Amino acid sequence: MPKSRIRKKDDFTPPPAKTTAIRLNSGRRWVAPLMLAMFIIGLAWIVVFYVSKGDLPLSALGNWNIVVGFGFIAVGFGVSTQWK
Template sequence: MRQQRLLKPTRKKETSPRTRLMRLHWAPASVALLFLSGITWIVLFHVTEGSLPVQRWGNWNLGIGMLLLLGGMGISSKWT
């Protein structure tokens, strides 16, 4: 009789949190959402001459729009 080879169990590779961040399925959607939110925030601020989105914040609205854009860029640079 022919002898069968026993298969060795394969080990699962442990992934680091950084590796898991690169393989996220929601990354493209969140990048698009952050980019669109940032652009919308800045455009809305300029078109309404500072009365929207939050009038009290004044020019800080530009900073918030930029932070949204930078957040999208940060996620897009980690995603593969």
């Protein structure tokens, strides 16, 4: 049986890429400090509540101080969605 001819394919050369400048300044410099501040405030609120055995930060809230601390942390996560 005769052997068939093998067709040689041209090598693929990608088209020249257009160079674009990457903009690193997003204009949202306030996001990271606010996010970290909310995390730290929430953590500190919970730690102070446990260390003071429920007397601080607000004794009138009782165990709801934990919810307030986690609220600050949740706000920190909410702010983090704005970070680019």
